[in-house]
Amino acid sequence: MSALLDVRGLRKSFGTTEILRGIDFSVAARELVFIIGPSGSGKSTMLRCCNRLEEPTAGQVVVDGVDLMARGSDMNAMRRQFGMVFQAFNLYPHMTALGNVTLALRKVLGKSRDEAEAIGLAALDRVGLKEKAPSYPSELSGGQQQRVAIARALALEPKIMLFDEPTSALDPELVGAVLGVMRDLKASGMTMVVVSHEMRFARDAADRIVFMADGQILEQGTPAEIFGNPQHPRTRDFVGELSR
Amino acid sequence: MTGLERFQEAFLKPELIARYWPDILSGVAVTLQIAVAVVITGLALGLVLAVIRSYRSRLANAPIIVFVDVFRALPPLVAILIVYFGLPSLGINISGFAVLWLVLSLVLAAFAEEIFWSGIVSVRKGQWEAARSTGLSHWQTMTSVILPQAIRICVPPLTNRTIAVTKNTALGTVIGVGEIMNEGTSAMSLSGNATPLMMAAVAYILIFVPVVVLGSWIERRFAWKRA
Numbered sequence: 001m002s003a004l005l006d007v008r009g010l011r012k013s014f015g016t017t018e019i020l021r022g023i024d025f026s027v028a029a030r031e032l033v034f035i036i037g038p039s040g041s042g043k044s045t046m047l048r049c050c051n052r053l054e055e056p057t058a059g060q061v062v063v064d065g066v067d068l069m070a071r072g073s074d075m076n077a078m079r080r081q082f083g084m085v086f087q088a089f090n091l092y093p094h095m096t097a098l099g100n101v102t103l104a105l106r107k108v109l110g111k112s113r114d115e116a117e118a119i120g121l122a123a124l125d126r127v128g129l130k131e132k133a134p135s136y137p138s139e140l141s142g143g144q145q146q147r148v149a150i151a152r153a154l155a156l157e158p159k160i161m162l163f164d165e166p167t168s169a170l171d172p173e174l175v176g177a178v179l180g181v182m183r184d185l186k187a188s189g190m191t192m193v194v195v196s197h198e199m200r201f202a203r204d205a206a207d208r209i210v211f212m213a214d215g216q217i218l219e220q221g222t223p224a225e226i227f228g229n230p231q232h233p234r235t236r237d238f239v240g241e242l243s244r
Numbered sequence: 245m246t247g248l249e250r251f252q253e254a255f256l257k258p259e260l261i262a263r264y265w266p267d268i269l270s271g272v273a274v275t276l277q278i279a280v281a282v283v284i285t286g287l288a289l290g291l292v293l294a295v296i297r298s299y300r301s302r303l304a305n306a307p308i309i310v311f312v313d314v315f316r317a318l319p320p321l322v323a324i325l326i327v328y329f330g331l332p333s334l335g336i337n338i339s340g341f342a343v344l345w346l347v348l349s350l351v352l353a354a355f356a357e358e359i360f361w362s363g364i365v366s367v368r369k370g371q372w373e374a375a376r377s378t379g380l381s382h383w384q385t386m387t388s389v390i391l392p393q394a395i396r397i398c399v400p401p402l403t404n405r406t407i408a409v410t411k412n413t414a415l416g417t418v419i420g421v422g423e424i425m426n427e428g429t430s431a432m433s434l435s436g437n438a439t440p441l442m443m444a445a446v447a448y449i450l451i452f453v454p455v456v457v458l459g460s461w462i463e464r465r466f467a468w469k470r471a
Contacts, residue, residue: 053373080379090374094392103388104378149374156378 003062004029004191005050005160010059012045012215019045021215023059027160032192034202034223037212038238043195046212047162050193051082064159080108083153087165089145091137097124097148098133101155109156123155124148127181143174147181154185161185163194199242203227211235260439264431268443271427276451278345278423279410285349286409287402290356295386297357298364308357315354320412323347328419340419352409359401363394396466403459407452414448424448 003026010023019042027033035043048054050061052068052075061068068078091100098120105116124130127147137145146166153161163182167175179201186192186205196202202209202223209226211219211234219232230236245253293308315323328343338346367390375385414425428444 051377053377076376076379076381079377082377084373084377086370086374088368088370090368090370092371092374092389092393094396103375104380107384107388108379152374152378 003027004031004064005193006060006062007046007050008060008062010046010049010061011057012042012049012054013057019215020049020056023215023217025210025217027191027193029191030189031207032186032194032205033208033210034206035193035195035210035212036197036199036202036226036238041212042215043212044164047084047164047193047195050160050162051079051084053084076108080104080156081159083150083156083158083161085146085149085153085161085163085166087168089137089142089149089169091145091149091152093137096134096136097129097140097151100137100148101152104152104156119155120151123151126154126184127151128177141174142170143177146170146178150178150181150185160191160193163192163196165195165197167196167198199227211238213238255438255442257437257439260431260435260437261443264427264435264440264443267427267431268424268440268447271422271424271444272447272451274341274416274421275413275423275447278341278348278413278416278421279451281345282348282352282410282413283406285345286352287356287406289349289353291360293353293357294360294364295391297361298386298390299382311350312354312357315351316358318351320347320351320409321415321418323351324415324419340416340421343419344413344416344421344423348409348412351412352406355405355409356402359398359405360394363398364390366397367393392466396463399459399463399466403456403462406459407455410455411448411452 005027007023007025010020010025011018012020023042023046025046035046037043045054049056049059052061056069059069063078063081066078067073091097092103095103098117101120101123102111102113102116105111105119106113111119121130121133124133127150129144129147129151132140132144132148137148140148150161150166166182167178170178175198179198182192182194182201183205194202194206204223206223208220209223210217211226211230211232213234219226219230219235226235227239230239293312296304297308324343324347327347328340331338331343364386371389371393372385375389376382380388413423416423417426417429420426424444424447428440431440431443432438
């Protein structure tokens with residue numbers, strides 16, 4: 001199976017601090033990969049290097065055979081291959097839910113208002129929030145805001161969805177609906193890379209778990225392997241800590 | 245003579261009001277022209293500079309910061325006199341009206357740049373990241389996502405600063421621009437009475453109170469629903 005996303009030798013330093021120390025990592029089409037690890041291990045930085053929200057210090061990011069790090073590549077077009085969902089939702093507060101979802105459709109893809117709104121409403125429908133189209137972010141719960149943010153990313157038909165701790169800022173009772181949307185996405189065949197602490201969800205839904213610590217990938221495998229029979233001592237400590 | 249009559253004699257003499265109101269009115273016309281021109285060019289230049297600064301190019305930012313600091317530090321009167329009396333020696337002759345417009349525009353631009361810039365950096369970084377991750381360019385992110393939020397924050401300080409700078413149109417009086425203050429002081433010298441100055445004061449109030457009202461209207465207009 002050829003990789004849809006292929007990351008090679010990825011390094012990232014902030015000043016003299018090396019956050020990512022050579023990451024090799026690939027994701028196949030339709031795969032849901034979960035990235036776990038202690039905080040400060042570089043999980044989010046790795047995710048953000050994939051669409052160059054963080055500029056990697058070294059390494060290669062190849063999507064569908066195209067090297068995103070190649071000189072002269074159109075960064076804005078490259079970024080669109082990824083949909084990104086953030087811990088803090090980052091909805092635009094001055095726009096309605098529909099406005100949030102349609103902005104890039106109109107500005108980047110050049111769709112007409114009518115076209116963009118049809119696509120936007122369909123995307124909101126996918127996350128179960130079609131009726132919230134005219135609401136402003138401040139009128140929505142955290143869970144609803146995050147689902148609108150997912151719709152905003154989905155509307156652009158990305159090849160890969162990146163989730164950066166999508167449920168960490170949510171009250172516990174709101175987490176379920178967001179995970180439900182992610183489950184639906186997985187069922188529809190979306191390729192997903194998720195950084196999250198939702199271990200139950202990881203166990204149920206992930207195809208593969210990647211364990212990171214100190215800017216490196218220490219171990220990866222199926223949920224059964226990582227949770228049931230971790231090989232690396234750091235993984236064992238981390239998994240053991242979780243099951244206490 | 246009662247106290248009230250003495251006051252009226254000194255500050256609001258009816259025959260002087262009748263004699264000088266056309267002069268004051270022509271001053272109002274000049275002041276309004278300069279004020280509107282200064283507000284438009286000053287705010288526009290300030291916004292352009294703040295947006296250029298957002299690209300964080302060292303080459304462009306150094307001159308912007310120097311310009312901003314110089315024009316915020318310099319008393320406008322000093323700049324007006326230097327430009328008005330200095331340019332002719334370079335063979336450039338521009339009218340007092342143009343000098344006043346140019347200098348006050350630069351002063352307003354310097355302050356406005358700082359205000360717009362602080363508004364831009366106060367918008368959370370996540371807004372940039374969300375917009376850029378959907379493929380919007382820096383410019384599209386700025387115009388569609390960042391500025392609508394930043395400008396809303398900027399309106400109150402911008403209103404204050406705009407009024408403070410446009411009031412300096414009164415400095416035109418030292419370089420012979422026929423604005424309100426100039427007309428008022430000329431009439432005062434001729435009549436030997438403060439009534440024309442009171443008329444000038446009333447004219448300033450009539451011009452600037454609506455600007456304050458307009459400012460708070462824009463503030464409400466730019467607001468969006470918040471929890």
